[in-house]
Amino acid sequence: MQNEVQFAGFGGQGIMLIGKILAHAAMEEGFEVSWVPSYGPEMRGGTAYCTVVISDQPIGSPVIKNPRHLVAMNRPSLEKFAPAVQKGGIIFINGSLISVNSGRDDVDELVVPVVEMAKELGNVKTANIIALAAFVARSGVVGIEALKGSIKEEFAQKQKLIPMNMQAVDAGIQAAKKD
Amino acid sequence: MSKVLMKGNEAIGEAAIRSGCLNYFAYPITPQSEVAEYLARRMPEVGGVFLQGESEVAVSYMIFGAAAAGARVFTTSSSPGISLMSEGISYMAGAQCPAVFVNIMRGGPGLGGILPSQADYFQATKSLGHGDFRLLVMAPASVQEAVEMMMDAFPLAEKYRNPVMILGDGLIGQMMEPVEFPDSKKTEPLNNDAWATSGLDTRKSDTRNLVKSLFLDPEALNNNNLLLKSKYEQMKREEVRFEAYNTDSAYNVLIVSYGTMSRVCRTAIDSMKADGIEVGMIRPQTLFPFPEDQIRAAADVTHCSVVASIEMSMGQMIEDIERSVQGKKPVKWFGKCGGDVPTPEEVVA
Known part of the structure; x- marks a missing residue:
């Protein structure tokens, strides 16, 4: 069984970070993983995307044309990658910045206004964690405990940020249920 | 660990x-x-x-x-x-x-x-x-x-x-x-x-060591070479190192590929296998020395009709493959080198 998740948005949204957190959580659960960034002459505000492959077998190609799932954090990303998502996959849409839907009726579309939710929590920077948690809760690609463990490890040097990010995880899980 | x-x-x-x-x-x-x-x-x-x-x-x-x-x-x-x-x-x-x-x-x-x-x-x-x-x-x-x-x-x-x-x-x-x-x-x-x-003190020796690449005497240079x-x-x-993939099948095509490209090929081989097409692969892990004998042996079986060099360059490895195969089978090339990594779907095609 192999899951591929494409994370996409603009530089500064924490796209690379949530991809890494997911890959790390999956590794802790015993899966084979690979994380491939888009890298180019990138800058804050430019495009940013990464692909995470999670498998119970050694991973062949880390380069994926048709990912199973997509987490789109801005509209250009959604328009670029939505057509490539496999039938039956999940398309997560950052409802705060994207006013359209994927145009696909053969996928599970999950729209969450993560920016507003993050502001309610008191830190807009947690929007990416809310998105990741909502996606994980809906897809089950890794367990919530592994996800929380991975976030705690990521913020090990910044302990004071952990409680807020745990709240962000819980908010994401709730959002995935409501939809 | x-x-x-x-x-x-x-x-x-x-x-x-x-x-x-x-x-x-x-x-x-x-x-x-x-x-x-x-x-x-x-x-x-x-x-x-x-x-x-x-x-x-x-x-x-x-x-x-x-x-x-x-x-x-x-x-x-x-x-x-x-x-x-x-x-x-x-x-x-x-x-x-x-x-x-x-x-x-x-x-x-x-x-x-x-x-x-x-x-x-x-x-x-x-x-x-x-x-x-x-x-x-x-x-x-x-x-x-x-x-x-x-x-x-x-x-x-x-x-x-x-x-x-x-x-x-x-x-x-x-x-x-x-x-x-x-x-x-x-x-x-x-x-x-x-x-x-x-350093003579750490080495506790009386003789000087000399590291040089200059040999003006023709015989000395020849000897160094x-x-x-x-x-x-x-x-x-x-020191030859290589990995064989799906070479125990009756493959019609033998791929030679290395690095990330070989992993894309592995996925392509798996997907072709699901469609009933057998493709084998030799992945050189050392490029010098090149696994010449292993590639020749893998190409020189009756069910193999063609050898394909798949690389992210314009066919640079093909010369080493041809040298290895020694004309026994045709050698073709597929690759890309603008920066995109070819996808498994492109390799299949």
């Missing part, structure tokens, strides 16, 4: 430290700058040295100097940077100095681009610099394999007193995968008192 999730570039740096290499000189260039970034922080923690040179040419001579003094030393760069280092590497091969050079390739020629590529195959395996010399060239296909090859590279460089190159494409440097640093691959540097200019040749012949006998 448990697995850690690391970027290829960082894992390469850590693998060098775990190999007991505490000397790193480099000049930053995409897509391998994270090695320098990582080691700038890590080397001081372990009592090592990271010194950024003023250019890649200078770096190659810092490496030469450290190696001549008997130290384990390595550098990392990417294609245009390796071209600049080629002069120093040639001097080191002539003077028989061990060191490890990592090339995380980007597209070329010229400044090219910064995306993944395998366009330095010729450079690494045939014409890195002037003069009659070769490097032992290893090509990893995963972050874990990059770590293991790094840890093997230092003892191999010392065994042959010759530079060793790790040739990875940009993805090997940029990708994150789980890695382990096997304790079993830790090695101690060989005693090199017999040749290195490590014969000695180098004998080392390269020994590499061909003892």
Whole structure:
């Protein structure tokens, strides 16, 4: 069984970070993983995307044309990658910045206004964690405990940020249920 | 030891430290700058040295100097940077100095681009610099394999007193995968008192060692080149590494592919197998020495009708494959080298 998740948005949204957190959580659960960034002459505000492959077998190609799932954090990303998502996959849409839907009726579309939710929590920077948690809760690609463990490890040097990010995880899980 | 999730570039740096290499000189260039970034922080923690040179040419001579003094030393760069280092590497091969050079390739020629590529195959395996010399060239296909090859590279460089190159494409440097640093691959540097200019006091010797690549006497130069040749012949006998995939099937097509490209091919082979088409693959793990005999044997079976070289370059490896196959089967090429990594779907097509 192999899951591929494409994370996409603009530089500064924490796209690379949530991809890494997911890959790390999956590794802790015993899966084979690979994380491939888009890298180019990138800058804050430019495009940013990464692909995470999670498998119970050694991973062949880390380069994926048709990912199973997509987490789109801005509209250009959604328009670029939505057509490539496999039938039956999940398309997560950052409802705060994207006013359209994927145009696909053969996928599970999950729209969450993560920016507003993050502001309610008191830190807009947690929007990416809310998105990741909502996606994980809906897809089950890794367990919530592994996800929380991975976030705690990521913020090990910044302990004071952990409680807020745990709240962000819980908010994401709730959002995935409501939809 | 448990697995850690690391970027290829960082894992390469850590693998060098775990190999007991505490000397790193480099000049930053995409897509391998994270090695320098990582080691700038890590080397001081372990009592090592990271010194950024003023250019890649200078770096190659810092490496030469450290190696001549008997130290384990390595550098990392990417294609245009390796071209600049080629002069120093040639001097080191002539003077028989061990060191490890990592090339995380980007597209070329010229400044090219910064995306993944395998366009330095010729450079690494045939014409890195002037003069009659070769490097032992290893090509990893995963972050874990990059770590293991790094840890093997230092003892191999010392065994042959010759530079060793790790040739990875940009993805090997940029990708994150789980890695382990096997304790079993830790090695101690060989005693090199017999040749290195490590200092008469530490060596407790009365005789001076001289490290040089200048041999003005024709016979002496000829003898030095014969000695180098004998080392390269020994590499061909003892150091060939390769991996076979799906070669126990009745494959009609044999793919030869290395590095990240070979993993794309593996996925393509699996998907074709599901459609009832059998394709085998030989993945060279060493590009010099090249697994000639193994490729010839795999091509020279009745059910194999064609051999395909699949690479992120314009068919540079095809000449080595043709040389291996010796005209017994046609050899075709598929590749891309603008920076996109070909997808499994394209390989199938």
